[in-house]
Amino acid sequence: MITNRQVVLKRPPAGMPKAADFEIAPCPMPPAPPPGGLLVRVIALSMDPYLGGRLRGRHMGEPAPAPGAKLPGFAVAEILESDAPDFAPGEFVVTETGWTRYAAIPAAGARKVTPGPAPLSAHLGVLGMPGLTAWAGVTQLAKVGPDDIFVVDAAAGAVGGTAGQIAKNLGARAIGIAGGNAKLALVTNTYGFDACIDYRAEGWQAKLKAACAPGPTVHFENVGETVLQTVFPMLQTYGRVVLCGLAEHYHADGNPPVLPVGPIVGKRAAIYGLVVYDFYDRLAEWHAIALPWLASGQLKFHEDASDGLESAPAQFERMLRGQHLGKAIVRVAPDKP
Numbered sequence: 001m002i003t004n005r006q007v008v009l010k011r012p013p014a015g016m017p018k019a020a021d022f023e024i025a026p027c028p029m030p031p032a033p034p035p036g037g038l039l040v041r042v043i044a045l046s047m048d049p050y051l052g053g054r055l056r057g058r059h060m061g062e063p064a065p066a067p068g069a070k071l072p073g074f075a076v077a078e079i080l081e082s083d084a085p086d087f088a089p090g091e092f093v094v095t096e097t098g099w100t101r102y103a104a105i106p107a108a109g110a111r112k113v114t115p116g117p118a119p120l121s122a123h124l125g126v127l128g129m130p131g132l133t134a135w136a137g138v139t140q141l142a143k144v145g146p147d148d149i150f151v152v153d154a155a156a157g158a159v160g161g162t163a164g165q166i167a168k169n170l171g172a173r174a175i176g177i178a179g180g181n182a183k184l185a186l187v188t189n190t191y192g193f194d195a196c197i198d199y200r201a202e203g204w205q206a207k208l209k210a211a212c213a214p215g216p217t218v219h220f221e222n223v224g225e226t227v228l229q230t231v232f233p234m235l236q237t238y239g240r241v242v243l244c245g246l247a248e249h250y251h252a253d254g255n256p257p258v259l260p261v262g263p264i265v266g267k268r269a270a271i272y273g274l275v276v277y278d279f280y281d282r283l284a285e286w287h288a289i290a291l292p293w294l295a296s297g298q299l300k301f302h303e304d305a306s307d308g309l310e311s312a313p314a315q316f317e318r319m320l321r322g323q324h325l326g327k328a329i330v331r332v333a334p335d336k337p
């Protein structure tokens, strides 16, 4: 007999969500798809920084889930049964299933994916929302080209690692900032950045200045105050800054960083706020570039996977603490039953 399970919120998180805020609960196996919808088997869950804020009612105005509610979140899943004309059993989709093994979901919002030069789970990372975020920031906002010196932090992550590789493939010099030796090795050896600086090491500011001399023309910001206040003064005149994420502030006390207005004027800098939702209907444009790059080896990605739905709370806490390497996912079931 097939058994279903889900991860539910045990208590409202106080500060950064922790594994102990969640519990695994049995739940009924959905007997059939909803009218016009899909019955799916979850293959992999996406662990994303925004979910930490969403659980605390701090993401794009969405209310926090109540204790006892299934954790929200996106997954790649196989269709078992379909009541929707455009979807068939055996096809794969990326959709919001929440943290569960089996889900009965509406077809609206489900996006079909196929295995290709990368595994299905890559549609949660380099070929999914984080990859699209990187593409949008690099090519649509900052419009990076061969003359650019591109600096990105959280450079080992799904967004930062992809952003630097896109910049590099467009001819720019790509410099990463990341925390710890394992991340540095991934960024330089696997992703092929020109350099990566460990911002936890003594004297990192001087090393960064030397690596991006005569100064970055583009800064893609994922972390917050620690990096931004160091990189912004190095920015060249007419430099561009893409504000994508503020990971160090999501669960910290105190206020997010403030950029001084005077130096923005002095540098004639352009500051772009990035919200990936604005680019969701352009995913095919990113895929048209990314799929050949993946096939030729010009684009690399790294997954940090834990196994089994039961591992999701601990994997989520690791991801929120920044202890993962690359794109954090939970493998709930094999691609093939």
Ligand SMILES: NC(=O)c1ccc[n+]([C@@H]2O[C@H](COP(=O)([O-])OP(=O)(O)OC[C@H]3O[C@@H](n4cnc5c(N)ncnc54)[C@H](OP(=O)(O)O)[C@@H]3O)[C@@H](O)[C@H]2O)c1
Pocket: 048, 049, 050, 129, 130, 133, 153, 154, 155, 156, 157, 158, 159, 160, 177, 178, 179, 180, 183, 222, 223, 243, 244, 245, 246, 247, 248, 249, 274, 275, 276, 277, 319, 320, 321, 322, 323, 324, 326, 327, 328
């Ligand atoms: N604007 C948008 O539409 C959009 C869309 C997707 C993602 N984002 C944002 O883009 C950023 C990168 O996303 P991602 O999925 O690729 O995540 P990620 O880079 O894999 O994870 C966040 C990274 O931030 C760094 N970090 C620094 N201080 C931290 C702290 N106090 N707590 C936790 N992490 C800290 C860590 O890397 P180091 O150890 O290397 O510092 C950590 O690995 C995130 O801020 C995310 O919220 C924005």
